[in-house]
Amino acid sequence: MIAVHFFASIREALGVEHINIDLPADVKTIEQLVTFLASKHGDSWAEVLGKGSVMVAVNHEMADRFASLQAGDEVAFFPPVTGG
Amino acid sequence: MKISIQQSDFSVALETQLLRDSNPNIGAIVTFSGLVRDLDNERQVESLILEHYPGMTESSLEKIIAEAQDRWSVLDVTVIHRIGELHAGEQIVFVAVASLHRGEAFSACEFIMDYLKTRAPFWKKCRDENGESWVEAKTTDEDASARW
Numbered sequence: 001m002i003a004v005h006f007f008a009s010i011r012e013a014l015g016v017e018h019i020n021i022d023l024p025a026d027v028k029t030i031e032q033l034v035t036f037l038a039s040k041h042g043d044s045w046a047e048v049l050g051k052g053s054v055m056v057a058v059n060h061e062m063a064d065r066f067a068s069l070q071a072g073d074e075v076a077f078f079p080p081v082t083g084g
Numbered sequence: 085m086k087i088s089i090q091q092s093d094f095s096v097a098l099e100t101q102l103l104r105d106s107n108p109n110i111g112a113i114v115t116f117s118g119l120v121r122d123l124d125n126e127r128q129v130e131s132l133i134l135e136h137y138p139g140m141t142e143s144s145l146e147k148i149i150a151e152a153q154d155r156w157s158v159l160d161v162t163v164i165h166r167i168g169e170l171h172a173g174e175q176i177v178f179v180a181v182a183s184l185h186r187g188e189a190f191s192a193c194e195f196i197m198d199y200l201k202t203r204a205p206f207w208k209k210c211r212d213e214n215g216e217s218w219v220e221a222k223t224t225d226e227d228a229s230a231r232w
Contacts, residue, residue: 005137062144062203078207079218081202081203081221082201
């Protein structure tokens with residue numbers, strides 16, 4: 001099981017704040033997770049999460065699309081940050 | 085070191101005093117306050133709604149401060165960032181850096197703000213007469229951060 005969180009415009013575009021999913025054996029990276037989520041939830045997810053500007057964090061650390069995943073991880077997708 | 089993510093306002097005077105009291109070696113304190121502007125791209129801003137990623141926000145700020153401490157001789161740091169709905173004129177963010185001499189405090193304060201702007205997971209939504217829209221990240225902030 002991994003927890004996936006969505007923030008700001010990503011959350012609004014997908015209409016969901018957070019989901020828990022059982023990681024299929026062939027989903028080992030962020031890239032594969034995006035493909036898996038798109039296959040499960042439809043093309044709109046592929047479009048929203050596939051954008052080059054979307055940032056990803058794994059366990060509260062900034063990560064890239066090649067970052068590896070394992071059970072228990074917390075993943076987050078969000079747009080470029082705009083604090084301060 | 086103090087990091088606070090809070091809805092409530094803060095007092096620059098009080099926070100500066102707390103830093104002064106924390107260490108008798110302090111010779112310089114540089115503070116930065118960020119405010120909600122009333123105009124954005126010539127639109128009248130009613131308020132900003134600040135959202136963040138609890139947990140990651142704090143750890144990313146800790147990392148930014150640790151990096152500042154690696155680069156400069158810093159005695160103490162305070163970072164306060166407000167969340168929730170903030171109206172034009174209100175304070176959003178406060179960064180204060182204390183050091184022996186001013187040069188280190190000036191540099192570290194600017195560095196922390198530049199990195200906060202591009203690395204800490206906060207997002208702003210702008211509310212104005214046309215409704216609500218997410219604030220887009222600025223390339224000038226990326227450029228400012230890349231200088232370091």
